[in-house]
Amino acid sequence: MGVYTFTTFEETSPVAPGRLFKALCLDNHNVLPKVLPNVIKSIDFVEGNSTSVGCVKQFNFAEGAPYKYVKDKINELDVNNHYVKFTNIEGDALGDKLDHVVYEVKMTPSGSGTHYKMIAHYHTKGDAVITETDPIVKGGKESMLNVYNAVVEHLSKNPSACA
Template sequence: MGVSTYTLADFTSPVGAARLFHALSIDSHNFLPKVVPHFVKSVEFVEGDSTVVGCVKIINFPDEAPYNYVKNRVDKIDSSKFYLKYTSIEGDIFPDTLESAVFENIYDSSGTGTHYKLVAHYHMKGDNSMDEDEITTAKQGIQLMFKAVEEYLIANPQLYA
């Protein structure tokens, strides 16, 4: 099994790291379906909650999306460093060539804002590799979702303040 690593996001935002981390990592189950329902329909917890390692949640996508769901497990969370690592362990988003995907969300304070980075480690079946078109599509979707989240937080400065 090979591992392919990609940086899916590398953005600077005027929104503070603590606010972005809370919206996208801690309270994402409430925040994302409300703010970006065209990306996330709902989030259900299978085990634990969003603040504990080992938490397992199912993210359901909207009916018009090409996929139905993905199941994620939280592997590491460090609220003091605004860091979240989780593994996508199941879902119809996986091509037949992918075993699992590990994602690292890094929110570094940068002046009054944030430098956000999302790194994906794709654990492939056999000698397979990720399709470059799928990586490009993922990057575009993440950028659109991040911009929508950022705009919402800017428009609502009291949220997660």
């Protein structure tokens, strides 16, 4: 098994870190299906009943999406410092090459908004090798960036959301 680490993306938004963290990390099971119904049909708790260390959420993708589901487990959560570490532990989104993917997300204040950074650690099966140009890596980056942008847009248009 190999481990390949890439920065998924780094962005700055006008939304405050607390609101963005709540929308993308703590309350994503409510926010994402509402903001992206054509992508995410629902998010269900498989283990635990709130977003906390050890909980597992299943992201069920909408019909027509390239994947059916993925399960994420929360490894670390620091609400005060807007940091989360989670692992894609199961799902067809992992494809044939990946055993699991560990993501680290850190949000820091930037002016009146947020500097957002996501790093992904791809753990491959067997002797599989991946690069940043691999379709599963590029597709994952695009998907994560689309979710991020949709949530930032939603929060910008709805100042009381996730306040």
